[in-house]
Amino acid sequence: MTDLFMGPPDERGRFGDFGGRFVPEALMSACLELDEAYRDARVDETFARSLERELSLFAGRPTPVTPLERLSRRLDLRVFAKREDLAHTGSHKINNVLGQALLAQRMGKHRVIAETGAGQHGVATATAAARLGLACTVFMGEVDTKRQELNVFRMELLGATVVPVTSGSRTLKDAVNEALREWVTCVADTHYCIGSVMGPHPFPWMVREFQSVIGREAAHQLRELGVETPDVVVACVGGGSNAAGVFAGFAEGTSRLVGVEAAGGSAVGVGSPGVLHGMRSLLIQDEFGQIEEAESISAGLDYPGIGPEHAYLAARGRAEYVTAHDDEVIAALQVLSEDEGIIPALETAHAVAWLLREAGRSIAPGSTVLLNLSGRGDKDVAQVRALIRGES
Amino acid sequence: MTDLFMGPPDERGRFGDFGGRFVPEALMSACLELDEAYRDARVDETFARSLERELSLFAGRPTPVTPLERLSRRLDLRVFAKREDLAHTGSHKINNVLGQALLAQRMGKHRVIAETGAGQHGVATATAAARLGLACTVFMGEVDTKRQELNVFRMELLGATVVPVTSGSRTLKDAVNEALREWVTCVADTHYCIGSVMGPHPFPWMVREFQSVIGREAAHQLRELGVETPDVVVACVGGGSNAAGVFAGFAEGTSRLVGVEAAGGSAVGVGSPGVLHGMRSLLIQDEFGQIEEAESISAGLDYPGIGPEHAYLAARGRAEYVTAHDDEVIAALQVLSEDEGIIPALETAHAVAWLLREAGRSIAPGSTVLLNLSGRGDKDVAQVRALIRGES
Amino acid sequence: MTSLETALRRVRASGRTALVPYVMAGVTSDWTRLVEAAVHAGADAVEIGLPFSDPIMDGVVIQEAALRSLAAGTTLDSVCAELATLDVDAPLVAMTYYNVIHHYGVERAAHAFAHSSLRGAIIPDLPPEEAAPWERACAQNDVATVYLVAPSSPPARVARLAHATQGFAYAAARMAVTGSASDLGDARRVVNALRSVSDIPVYVGIGITTPDHAREAAQFADGVIVGSALMSLVLDGAGTTRVESFVRDFRRALDSTSTP
Amino acid sequence: MTSLETALRRVRASGRTALVPYVMAGVTSDWTRLVEAAVHAGADAVEIGLPFSDPIMDGVVIQEAALRSLAAGTTLDSVCAELATLDVDAPLVAMTYYNVIHHYGVERAAHAFAHSSLRGAIIPDLPPEEAAPWERACAQNDVATVYLVAPSSPPARVARLAHATQGFAYAAARMAVTGSASDLGDARRVVNALRSVSDIPVYVGIGITTPDHAREAAQFADGVIVGSALMSLVLDGAGTTRVESFVRDFRRALDSTSTP
Ligand SMILES: Cc1ncc(COP(=O)(O)O)c(C=O)c1O
Numbered sequence A, B: 001m002t003d004l005f006m007g008p009p010d011e012r013g014r015f016g017d018f019g020g021r022f023v024p025e026a027l028m029s030a031c032l033e034l035d036e037a038y039r040d041a042r043v044d045e046t047f048a049r050s051l052e053r054e055l056s057l058f059a060g061r062p063t064p065v066t067p068l069e070r071l072s073r074r075l076d077l078r079v080f081a082k083r084e085d086l087a088h089t090g091s092h093k094i095n096n097v098l099g100q101a102l103l104a105q106r107m108g109k110h111r112v113i114a115e116t117g118a119g120q121h122g123v124a125t126a127t128a129a130a131r132l133g134l135a136c137t138v139f140m141g142e143v144d145t146k147r148q149e150l151n152v153f154r155m156e157l158l159g160a161t162v163v164p165v166t167s168g169s170r171t172l173k174d175a176v177n178e179a180l181r182e183w184v185t186c187v188a189d190t191h192y193c194i195g196s197v198m199g200p201h202p203f204p205w206m207v208r209e210f211q212s213v214i215g216r217e218a219a220h221q222l223r224e225l226g227v228e229t230p231d232v233v234v235a236c237v238g239g240g241s242n243a244a245g246v247f248a249g250f251a252e253g254t255s256r257l258v259g260v261e262a263a264g265g266s267a268v269g270v271g272s273p274g275v276l277h278g279m280r281s282l283l284i285q286d287e288f289g290q291i292e293e294a295e296s297i298s299a300g301l302d303y304p305g306i307g308p309e310h311a312y313l314a315a316r317g318r319a320e321y322v323t324a325h326d327d328e329v330i331a332a333l334q335v336l337s338e339d340e341g342i343i344p345a346l347e348t349a350h351a352v353a354w355l356l357r358e359a360g361r362s363i364a365p366g367s368t369v370l371l372n373l374s375g376r377g378d379k380d381v382a383q384v385r386a387l388i389r390g391e392s
Numbered sequence C, D: 001m002t003s004l005e006t007a008l009r010r011v012r013a014s015g016r017t018a019l020v021p022y023v024m025a026g027v028t029s030d031w032t033r034l035v036e037a038a039v040h041a042g043a044d045a046v047e048i049g050l051p052f053s054d055p056i057m058d059g060v061v062i063q064e065a066a067l068r069s070l071a072a073g074t075t076l077d078s079v080c081a082e083l084a085t086l087d088v089d090a091p092l093v094a095m096t097y098y099n100v101i102h103h104y105g106v107e108r109a110a111h112a113f114a115h116s117s118l119r120g121a122i123i124p125d126l127p128p129e130e131a132a133p134w135e136r137a138c139a140q141n142d143v144a145t146v147y148l149v150a151p152s153s154p155p156a157r158v159a160r161l162a163h164a165t166q167g168f169a170y171a172a173a174r175m176a177v178t179g180s181a182s183d184l185g186d187a188r189r190v191v192n193a194l195r196s197v198s199d200i201p202v203y204v205g206i207g208i209t210t211p212d213h214a215r216e217a218a219q220f221a222d223g224v225i226v227g228s229a230l231m232s233l234v235l236d237g238a239g240t241t242r243v244e245s246f247v248r249d250f251r252r253a254l255d256s257t258s259t260p
């Protein structure tokens, strides 16, 4: 394992065979412009300072690393949680949107658009846009706008326009399609603020870089808590941005990196290489290359693909990708709530579920584990209640 | 103004004419024991360290002070927000409950009880109890358990038992009554974790001390942002704990301190001195000394009294107490959301409403204002939506 | 010595275990008749509840009684006025919460009590530490300040309360609000603790629900207070006759153990 | 030079403005008849849509056509098989998304196209930067790789695309997905940009909805592509007759401006 993992992709935006820039010509200039603007911004100290300022003064970074003492005792492990649930808007999504919104501003764009599934990324984008005074339009599958009415209202409160997407399956995948279609019409003054480490180059790289603050902070904080290198770093994986962010702090070391997908949306487990939304990656598709719906209780993991860098890390064996079933997930959410007073997001609970399952099995007793607590569960409480009571 | 404000109360727990310890004999020993235990703990470095550890590693302190640039431009002021909305569980309540739960543990109590209105303090208490492995029972007016079903479930997820209170008006005031009645039966092994700067001595003092971390941090953070002394410090007031916490950092200086009550629950504005829940303070009561219901769109401000120290600060003129009406509050919530990407709690929006009203009037242009952003609005979004749409 | 204490010491001296029923003023429109019925049936004193919106030492029965009374418009003044129409020998003792007194004014209240045959007052949320103004006002009006002693009260505090209480000492049988359980709990221990520091009459309350409890308490206490059990009947519609027979049953039970 | 390009250059040389209607394969069970009808009515080539679940360059009409087609079980193989039954002179050009090809295998796909009279392919999400394997496979099978040029394409890029495209260059009239608006947008500017670097036939698409648009485009372009307007009719139930008259109207409009 002497490779340098999680460096920049190659010129064409490839991580090994994955990534790239499969976009309509109408978007090509925008992608190139973004690439240039991002390369420029990332070495610009003024930009770094603005971002650092928004992350700390506005979004509440650094988020703490919490030793989970009661859970550790239960599992005979030393478990630490990186608390993205404490970031403004309740998940790691804010790290990325602040970076992109500042970049959009720097590029002279006065509007951002975004896709959203359950609404987390939409709320985060609307938040960053409000903060910076940008216009904002969020595309959300019509099915999701109904399931998540309150998030729609939240975005509206923040001044965003929410557009229900009525095409295709009317969920996240279609919201991305529609955002791309919209972007074609307004690239000149609009930035597409994508919500995970996906899409055409430079998005997967850029979003990972914006999220890597998670891993950088966590590595430093763990050292302060006396942990030089955690044995295991685990995160849930939808598109893969929170996992990429935390992995980035540990990829060069020897930690075992584990991404947990929903059993019903396992792009690594059941997917195969394909091209969607501008990238070549692992996708859930039928035998004819038609994209299938991911299915999970957790809206944030309902994406039929995975970020291309994860496909690469999987192919190279640097990270492993596993799954958790809905029922283990609910149980895990309850355990973390009762043991530690932290109600995690259903997405996050996937990572917890794997931990509960593997403690004492593939994770040796006494191991040190860093759990990326990607978000808080407040958004999921009504759903969890219905699930536990068998109402849905 | 050479007095030392916000020091300890006198021997009998009095702030001037307010405070004291008006409790049944059955609770007297518990109050004395608590007083002693708290006096002991506050000078104990080990206790200080545990609390500091939980506040930073678990609850996410320090919370940032955010310069609100767009709002400042709108109001021709320099507005800064102390971001208690970013603390774990979404408000300042966690500061107090962690202090009390650690103290309970130190006293050898293995259970905590609490009252709650909308559920914020109940969720916070259940959280701290889960974290420390204490049993927890929360009393909540039956009316409120129905209005706030999801918070009830949240507490249950955290392992707490929620007891619907069917006496009296079935809201917050009655939940306090019932918690006190319960406490009488179990003082030996149970700590009553009260939710604001109210109740019998030493609660108002102790809760203020636990919350004063807000003011201490903010004073320091403002200095780092170049503000030596803010001209105005403003906070909403239910029982008064977030206000007391932030005021504590500025009471010795010259800042104008402003507490904003709900127009329908203004203990300072329309109340008169009286004795309730173990304290002498200002209360909303009828001409016969019967306590009246507070009425506000914001459940957290629905308390017919105010902490005794606030009654004292009001009497001495060190702080002023004003009110905000429901409609201004909704408008203020919208302004802060759109301008800054922060949806505040309805409670907090009272402070914002006052700011919007007074900017350029009693607050001179260019003034520096510290707004205590006591909590996030996620809990209120459904209600705000119904209010804006005129559904309730 | 307050006249209440003189009277109650006289009851003890007569070898009689005192019976103190509780009636919430204003709970029914004929509540004063209930008081008379209780006295007629053998009460040695009557506790008169002045309703308060937030009665933290009371269980559901007395809470409900207070709410009904408040809903009917009961006030301190209205109670005093109605008591003026009463004609009973037994001393009356007010039971209320401090805000009612505080709001009315401590001196005015003590004065009003004195002029309405209320010769003592139990204010469970007013401990002696906070009671100086009230004690002064009571002293000027011959109103006894009655304090409760709890099973949790440590010895030094028992001594202090025994010293401060007037008329009688109220020994709480248990750590609970009124009407909670139904037995004698820690009553004997609390009574003994009081006895060891004072010779004031000691009455047991909280949990005395049946004549049997009363008979048992009579073995070690100077009197019993019967509150929720009686109010529960009244809330269920009992009139003077039923109240009289209820109180008489307690009277008989107590008398059967008295050492004359 | 690909045979598609040879054929289309010949059309231009004849002084005729090329008409290229779009038919989504599998949109109806008789879709091949619609293709024949279009050719019969004067189409110079036909764009054959191979449906994809996530057609990001297409507006609602073609999305709906794709969904219907997929629901009917259309696959790359089924389309090729059905095309084999077709008997038309006009060249056919596939239009699909890269995943369909990628999943099938680029070489297999190019081969299958070639054996089904598909002499070119438009893959809007496959830019030349990513297309090397596909271009190679196409070259081996005489399948033209057709690229789009957008109003946003800067000059250097126009040159590059003009160089890479085969058969014709697809000038997108506007920054929009198919079926979005209804006018010529920036078509003239895009066409001119292409003309300045290449002499390959340039066809205008995206927004050509009426014969009037076609007539106007014919003033500066070598051909027009009519997609959503035709598919919209088909979705509404139009059969061969209606398709034929629709295409004929465009033919007439184009011919009225042609310079023979
Ligand atoms: C809390 C939380 N965790 C994880 C995810 C999954 O996204 P990603 O894999 O990009 O981190 C989401 C997406 O909404 C989320 O809200």
Ligand SMILES: Cc1ncc(COP(=O)(O)O)c(C=O)c1O
Binding pocket: B091, B092, B118, B120, B121, B195, B196, B197, B236, B237, B238, B239, B240, B241, B242, B243, B299, B300, B301, B345, B347, B348, B374, B375, B376
């Ligand atoms: C966010 C928030 N702010 C303020 C309050 C009012 O309480 P206090 O006045 O004690 O700060 C509450 C109470 O629930 C609250 O949730």
